[in-house]
Amino acid sequence: MTLALFLTLAVISVITALLVVLSRNPIHSVLYLILTFFTIAGLYIMLNAQFLAVVHIIVYSGAIMVLFLFVMMLLNLNKDTEPQKSIYWKVGGGLAAGMLLVTLVGAMRGGIELQASATPDSNVGLVENLGKVLFTDFVVPFEIAGILFLAAMVGAVLVGKRDLKL
Amino acid sequence: MQSLLPLIPFLPLLGFLINGIFGRKYFSKTTVGLVGSAPLLVSFLLSLAAFNQVATSGPISFSLYQFLAVDSLQVPFGFLIDQLSVWMMLIVTGVGFLIHVYSIGYMHDDDGMWRFFAYLNLFIFSMLLLVMGDNFLMLFFGWEGVGLCSYLLIGFWYTNVEFGKAARKAFIMNRIGDLGLLLGIFLIYKTFGSIQYAQVFGQLGTLEIGAGVVTTICLLLFVGAIGKSAQIPLYTWLPDAMAGPTPVSALIHAATMVTAGIYLIARCNGLYSLSPDALHVVAIVGLATSLFAAFIGLRQNDIKKVLAYSTVSQLGLMFLALGMGAYSSAMFHVTTHAFFKALLFLGAGSVIHALGGEQDIRNMGGLRKALPITFWIFLIGTFAISGFPLLSGFFSKDEIFAHVYDHGGASWWALASFGGLLTAVYMCRLLYVTFFGDFRGTEDQKHHLHESPAVMTIPLIILAGLSVVGGLLNLPHFLHIEPASWMAHWFAGNGVTGASVIPMGKIGIDASTEWMLMGIATAVALAVIAVGYVLYSKPANLPVEDAELSGLSKLFANKFYVDEIYVALFVNPTARLSKMLHYYADVWGLDGVVNGVGKGVMELGGYFRRLQNGNIEYYLLGMVAGIMLLLLSVFV
Amino acid sequence: MLEAVPIEYFVYLCTLLFVIGVFGVLTRRNAIVVLMCIELMLNAVNLLLAAFSTYLSDAQGQILVFFIMVVAAAEAAVGLGILVMIYRNTKSTDISLLDQLRN
Numbered sequence: 035m036t037l038a039l040f041l042t043l044a045v046i047s048v049i050t051a052l053l054v055v056l057s058r059n060p061i062h063s064v065l066y067l068i069l070t071f072f073t074i075a076g077l078y079i080m081l082n083a084q085f086l087a088v089v090h091i092i093v094y095s096g097a098i099m100v101l102f103l104f105v106m107m108l109l110n111l112n113k114d115t116e117p118q119k120s121i122y123w124k125v126g127g128g129l130a131a132g133m134l135l136v137t138l139v140g141a142m143r144g145g146i147e148l149q150a151s152a153t154p155d156s157n158v159g160l161v162e163n164l165g166k167v168l169f170t171d172f173v174v175p176f177e178i179a180g181i182l183f184l185a186a187m188v189g190a191v192l193v194g195k196r197d198l199k200l
Numbered sequence: 201m202q203s204l205l206p207l208i209p210f211l212p213l214l215g216f217l218i219n220g221i222f223g224r225k226y227f228s229k230t231t232v233g234l235v236g237s238a239p240l241l242v243s244f245l246l247s248l249a250a251f252n253q254v255a256t257s258g259p260i261s262f263s264l265y266q267f268l269a270v271d272s273l274q275v276p277f278g279f280l281i282d283q284l285s286v287w288m289m290l291i292v293t294g295v296g297f298l299i300h301v302y303s304i305g306y307m308h309d310d311d312g313m314w315r316f317f318a319y320l321n322l323f324i325f326s327m328l329l330l331v332m333g334d335n336f337l338m339l340f341f342g343w344e345g346v347g348l349c350s351y352l353l354i355g356f357w358y359t360n361v362e363f364g365k366a367a368r369k370a371f372i373m374n375r376i377g378d379l380g381l382l383l384g385i386f387l388i389y390k391t392f393g394s395i396q397y398a399q400v401f402g403q404l405g406t407l408e409i410g411a412g413v414v415t416t417i418c419l420l421l422f423v424g425a426i427g428k429s430a431q432i433p434l435y436t437w438l439p440d441a442m443a444g445p446t447p448v449s450a451l452i453h454a455a456t457m458v459t460a461g462i463y464l465i466a467r468c469n470g471l472y473s474l475s476p477d478a479l480h481v482v483a484i485v486g487l488a489t490s491l492f493a494a495f496i497g498l499r500q501n502d503i504k505k506v507l508a509y510s511t512v513s514q515l516g517l518m519f520l521a522l523g524m525g526a527y528s529s530a531m532f533h534v535t536t537h538a539f540f541k542a543l544l545f546l547g548a549g550s551v552i553h554a555l556g557g558e559q560d561i562r563n564m565g566g567l568r569k570a571l572p573i574t575f576w577i578f579l580i581g582t583f584a585i586s587g588f589p590l591l592s593g594f595f596s597k598d599e600i601f602a603h604v605y606d607h608g609g610a611s612w613w614a615l616a617s618f619g620g621l622l623t624a625v626y627m628c629r630l631l632y633v634t635f636f637g638d639f640r641g642t643e644d645q646k647h648h649l650h651e652s653p654a655v656m657t658i659p660l661i662i663l664a665g666l667s668v669v670g671g672l673l674n675l676p677h678f679l680h681i682e683p684a685s686w687m688a689h690w691f692a693g694n695g696v697t698g699a700s701v702i703p704m705g706k707i708g709i710d711a712s713t714e715w716m717l718m719g720i721a722t723a724v725a726l727a728v729i730a731v732g733y734v735l736y737s738k739p740a741n742l743p744v745e746d747a748e749l750s751g752l753s754k755l756f757a758n759k760f761y762v763d764e765i766y767v768a769l770f771v772n773p774t775a776r777l778s779k780m781l782h783y784y785a786d787v788w789g790l791d792g793v794v795n796g797v798g799k800g801v802m803e804l805g806g807y808f809r810r811l812q813n814g815n816i817e818y819y820l821l822g823m824v825a826g827i828m829l830l831l832l833s834v835f836v
Numbered sequence: 837m838l839e840a841v842p843i844e845y846f847v848y849l850c851t852l853l854f855v856i857g858v859f860g861v862l863t864r865r866n867a868i869v870v871l872m873c874i875e876l877m878l879n880a881v882n883l884l885l886a887a888f889s890t891y892l893s894d895a896q897g898q899i900l901v902f903f904i905m906v907v908a909a910a911e912a913a914v915g916l917g918i919l920v921m922i923y924r925n926t927k928s929t930d931i932s933l934l935d936q937l938r939n
Contacts, residue, residue, distance in 0.1 A: 035840075036840045036841055037840045037841055040840075040841045040845065044845075044849050047849070047853065048849070048852055048853065048856070051853055051856045051857070051876055052856060054856075054860065054869075054872065054873070054876065055856055055857075055859055055860035055863065055864065055869075055873065060866055060868060060869055063869050063872060064872065067872050067875070067876065070876065070879070071879065074879055074882075074883055077883060078883070078886060081886055081887055081890045082890065083886045083889070083890065083898055083901075085898075086882075086886055086898055086901055086902070089902070089905065090882075090905070093905055093909055094875070094879070094905070094908075097909065098875065098908070098909060098912045101912060101913065101916060102868060102871075102872060102912075102916070105868060105916050105919065105920065106868060108920070109868075109920075109923055109929060111866070111868070111929065118865065123817065123862070123863065124863050126821070126862075127821070127859055127862030127863040128859060128863070130821060130824050130825065130828075130858070130862060131824075131855050131856075131858045131859035131862065132855075133828060134824060134827070134828055134855055134858055135851060135852070135855040137828050137831050137832060138831065138851045138854070138855070139848070139851060140835070141831050141834075141835035142844075142847050142848075142851070156890070158889060158890055158893055158894070158895050158898065159886075159889075159890065159898060163895060164895060164898055164899070164902075167895040167896070167899060168899055168902070171896075171899075172899050175903060179903060179906045182906065182907070182910055183906065183909075183910060185910075186909075186910035186911075186913055186914055187913075189914050189917070190913045190914050190916075190917045193914065193917035193918055193920075193921055194917045194920060194921070196924075812937075813935065814934070814935030814936060814937045815932060815935050816931045816932070816934055816935075817862070817865075817931070817932060820861055820862055821862060824858060824862065
């Protein structure tokens with residue numbers, strides 16, 4: 035049952051990812067990406083990474099994708115104004131990506147000894163456990179992440195200004 | 201006294217430096233002439249003093265400093281003033297001084313006069329080093345120096361390309377001979393372990409007659425002499441060297457430089473006496489050259505070219521004398537030849553000066569009325585070289601012919617005398633065509649005919665006097681007049697090795713034969729002079745235009761086409777080879793490689809430049825490719 | 837519960853999603869879509885990290901996912917701001933027009 039669920043979610047995510055890349059209308063791409071994020075969130079829940087799943091949906095689907103949509107609406111992009119690359123590029127890109135896939139898979143199979151423990155602990159993804167690790171071992175990166183957000187905010191505001199009079 | 205002797209060569213060197221540095225802007229022309237001639241006079245007086253000392257107390261030898269000290273090769277910058285070298289010094293400085301004085305007048309209108317005197321002084325310095333040196337390296341030093349000065353002076357009027365080519369030709373042909381000389385010196389060092397005269401000639405007793413190495417050395421040295429003294433096959437530069445001013449032709453190409461070859465062989469007479477084969481070669485080359493050049497001289501129409509071929513012919517005669525073992529006779533002829541050939545050249549210069557540059561004898565004629573002094577001295581010179589009785593040339597040539605008869609037999613004597621006959625013929629031709637008959641030049645020239653100034657005529661007169669009395673230096677024995685054979689005795693004095701510098705030669709023929717030979721030669725000479733006078737007074741016999749020549753005359757006038765043969769055999773193939781090498785090695789090879797490297801780098805750079813085209817897509821593709829390579833290299 | 841799904845499946849899935857993201861980056865010319873494909877790539881990595889964290893009972897993997905999300909969010913914001921600026925200048929979102937740094 036778990037396997038079937040996993041496979042379903044996996045297939046959906048791959049299909050929607052492909053649609054993101056292949057669809058002509060950029061709005062469609064955004065929507066497909068949101069679907070992909072949802073499936074990935076489902077996979078997170080399967081892994082019992084509860085905190086991550088929720089944060090994933092809130093941050094990615096709820097904020098980032100909405101931001102993308104806003105920008106798309108602002109620029110008024112639709113299928114007609116979408117520039118297309120020549121067929122050579124598409125084939126070449128496909129070839130490059132395919133080779134990368136082969137390389138990665140080859141690297142994984144050949145080089146890495148995957149050891150999975152017999153009983154994976156499902157309690158790792160709980161908020162309580164995650165919070166304990168975050169605020170004891172990783173408190174400094176946590177604070178720095180806050181500063182990073184501050185810098186990003188300032189930067190985004192500055193970059194978006196129409197004229198450069200501060 | 202000895203401390204003054206180095207001044208002999210170094211005073212002319214000083215003159216060269218002063219005239220060279222200051223002559224152009226700071227000196228007047230007279231000052232240039234004085235600065236150029238005064239060192240010669242002082243050197244001549246010092247040479248007389250040295251002569252005196254050698255006569256009383258034997259050879260002087262001293263060295264200034266150690267020139268070369270390499271392992272076993274010790275070469276000092278040394279001087280050996282013995283009987284032979286002091287005699288050459290006297291000729292060089294004496295005749296040289298007269299020619300310098302003459303040049304003050306001759307070159308007076310030339311802006312490059314300061315250069316002229318500077319080069320002349322440098323030449324005298326080199327020639328003195330050549331004759332005063334006590335080892336073969338000093339000789340070679342002077343040898344090259346005179347070659348250089350010859351080049352500078354032949355091409356003196358350097359704006360004319362043809363003159364420059366003539367100068368180059370002289371220098372290159374000299375260098376061909378110098379190769380032989382150098383090889384000879386190397387072989388001397390290898391055989392004798394030293395290149396100083398004292399040590400080389402002191403060891404001659406240890407060698408046997410006809411030894412192979414001695415013959416080789418002698419032949420190699422002779423090759424050098426061929427180049428410097430214009431014998432077959434390296435003689436063609438001498439007629440072309442007439443492109444230089446006439447005093448140059450007189451000094452360098454008549455009296456001094458071309459006699460360096462004779463001096464060399466006379467100095468090495470000990471070596472040559474050990475090698476009959478080499479002497480034989482020398483004699484053959486000398487005789488052949490003597491006749492060959494005489495034939496060509498018969499049909500030349502440039503006054504200086506006739507004298508040039510005459511010089512080549514007389515040098516051949518001197519080498520013939522050397523080949524017969526008559527070294528002191530050859531030196532005697534060098535002396536008399538210096539007198540009358542310099543006289544003839546300077547006289548020709550006087551004629552050219554009077555006619556404003558005309559050198560073709562077909563445009564001259566009847567000059568004896570307008571240029572009396574020049575005429576008389578030219579007459580004396582012509583008679584001297586033809587062997588008119590009792591003049592200097594008469595005695596020197598007769599002595600040579602006697603030795604030829606003695607060592608070579610009647611056939612050699614006949615050929616040599618035939619050469620003497622031809623000499624008389626072409627010289628008389630020159631005299632009569634130039635000075636007798638009617639004037640054939642332009643009216644303009646006729647108006648400007650004038651005798652040369654005193655500064656030019658006085659040296660001429662002095663040289664004429666020497667040409668007349670020069671024979672007294674070495675009167676033959678059988679005339680029973682004292683002092684007999686003074687010069688031969690002088691050279692037989694003891695040199696630095698204790699042996700004679702030039703041993704006395706013995707003539708094996710008896711007095712009556714000598715009288716007969718002398719009589720035949722005299723009769724021939726007088727006959728030629730008389731017949732020539734009659735012949736050339738008829739206008740029909742005057743030299744004709746070039747287009748009208750035919751047969752033997754054409755062959756002689758065109759110098760047997762030797763120059764053309766040389767150009768076809770040597771010059772053109774070398775030029776072609778040079779062009780080919782230039783194209784393949786230089787342009788294609790070296791330039792190709794160097795430029796190719798540059799071009800290659802630029803191409804490579806251009807190729808890489810196209811990677812930075814600003815296209816984001818390319819960059820992204822590059823990134824993906826890079827990551828792939830990284831993964832491949834790490835995991836696979 | 838997760839014994840049925842071998843870890844290799846997660847690896848293959850994430851690799852596939854990553855490669856699809858690469859394909860999108862190389863193929864699309866619209867700058868926004870390129871940024872979205874970058875987000876896709878990041879998500880693939882996140883998923884893999886979370887999977888390993890669960891399978892190896894190590895919380896550090898999920899902490900790292902947390903931080904990656906932080907960075908991704910900041911980057912998306914700034915990136916879109918820049919994109920809007922470019923649009924104002926060139927009136928288009930075509931990345932092939934951004935070749936002023938050539939030569």
